Amino acid sequence: MEHFTLLIGIVIVTALVFDFTNGFHDTANAMATTISTGAMKPKAAVTMSAILNLVGAFLSIEVATTISKGIIDETAGIRPEVIFAGLVGAILWNLLTWLGGIPSSSSMALIGGLIGATVASVGIGAVDGDAVLSKILIPAFVAPVVAGLAAFLATKLTYRAARNADPEKTSRGYRTGQITSAALVSLAHGTNDAQKTMGVMTLALISGGVIAGDADPPLWVIASAGIAIALGTYLGGWRIIRTMGRGLTDIHPPQGFAAQTSSAVTILASSHLGFSLSTTQVCSGSVMGSGYGRKGGVVRWNTAYRMFAAWGLTIPAAGLVAALAALLAVQGDWGVTVVAVLFVAASAAIWAASRRTVVDHTNVNDDEPGTSAEPGDRGAGDGDSGVMTAAVQAVSPPPAGAQRGDSPSDDDPNAAERRTPSAV
Structure with a gap:
């Protein structure tokens, strides 16, 4: 019993590590456009986002219930070491995509890891295919499209309404609006993503017989998951x-406001319905929609193609790693130990690789090394480096006219305004 308790403890700690990686992997969802337009300084932005993620974690448990009870049959013999293997696959995918600077889905990585580990150890019958389809896969495809269309229309209406206003005054107003909308996205993120880890922790407690199969997440689970994602x-x-x-499109304050508002509404609605969607995919769709919403605006498809490829690879890649880890972990103590050692070694190697080119709050708005952007085109190039970038590098060039150089638009009050990096 002592060993089993220790194993559950290892699973809980690993789940919180995943939650931690989810937090820094998804900070961009709420704060990328706010930082890039100079609406907030980088450190102030992430501080506000962290606090609101923590608050959001306490607002709902619908998504946590989907993860703990709706995807994997907890009565099919799922053991804590299987959940541990699923988390390992999800965390490693998060770290690899972070190394490449690619906005992939932590949610899909977690789902892929859990499914892969479960299939490898118990069999595909333990996975509720209908729930995966209706609660995860369909929302994963639909939500970014809905958010993108909403952002497109919101951006169009925003520029139309402000076409005769003073550009400088409207820019200041929209930057203020961005802060409000970014706060709403952060709150929404806490209601959705923090709950996924709560669900995994609850599933581990159920599989270990610590709590009943129909139990909701205990308060300490909710609190620890909220704190981990906030950190x-x-x-x-x-x-x-x-x-x-900066990589997907050239964001101006009105676009940032429209994109963030559209994302927040989509995420909050999905959390209420219990859909475990990807906030990264929603926010990326909104950013792309806002790019086309401004006349003369573009989407940089060289970056978007890499992002789409990563989205497609997320579930199978995380699932494969988790399946291999599960095959080892179920062998007993030595298997769990081997998986843990390999996991720590791989994570350390990724971290060491990231130190070769450091990106932090002091240079987040700088031009990327190796960019092929035209003068004045902030972020049109493709300077990401790392393992994942090479793995999913798209071969298709961006469409014609995708460089900044288009003439200013009559209905764009900020067309003549060039963004300046926020003070750091």
């Missing part, structure tokens, strides 16, 4: 913030 958010995933804020 990760505070660190700031600066590589992904750079990509989201």
Whole structure:
């Protein structure tokens, strides 16, 4: 019994590590556009986001229930070491995509890890395919499209309404609006992503017989998950913030406001319905929609193609790693030990690779090394480096006209205004 309790403890700690990586991996969702337009200084932005993620974690348990009871049959013989293996696959995918600065989905990585580990150890019958389809896969495809269309229309209406206003005054107003909308996205993120870890921790407690199968997440589970994601958010995933804020499109304050508001509404609605969607995919869709919403605005498809490829690889890649880890972990103590050692070694190697080119709050708005952007085109190039970037580098060039150089738009009150990096 002591060993089993220790194993559950290891699973709980690993789940919190995943929650921590989820926090810094997804900081860009709320704060990338706010930082890139100079609405907030980088450290102030991530601090506000961290606090609101923590608050959001206490507002709902619908998504946690989906994870703990709706995807994996906890009565099918799922053991804590299987959940541990699933978390290992999810964390390693998070770290690899963070290294490449690619906005991939922590949610899909977690789902892929859990499914892969479960199939490898128990069999595919333990996975509720209908729940995966209706609660995860369909929302994963639909939500970014809905958010993108909403951001497109919101951006159009925003520029139309402000076409005769003073550009300088409207920019200040929209920057203020960005702070409010970014706060709402952060709150929404806490209601959705923090709960996924709560669900995994609850599933581990159920599988170990610590709590009943129909139990909701205990208060200490909710609190620890909220704190872990808040700490990760505070660190700031600066590589992904750079990509989201500058790599997908050239964001102006009205676009940032429209994108963040659309994202927040989509995420909050999905959390209420219990859909375990990807906040990264929602926010990326909103940013791209806002890019096309401004006349003369563009989406940089060289970056978008890499992002789409990572989205497609997330579930199978995390699932494969988790399946291999599960096959070892179920062998007993030595298997769990081997998985833990390999996991720590791989994580350390990724961290060491990230130190070769440091991206933090002091240079998050700088031009990326190796960029092929035209003069004045902030972020049009493709300067990401790292393992994941090479793995999913798209071969298709951006479409014609995708460089900044288009003539200013009549209905764009900020077309003549060039963004300046926020003070750091």
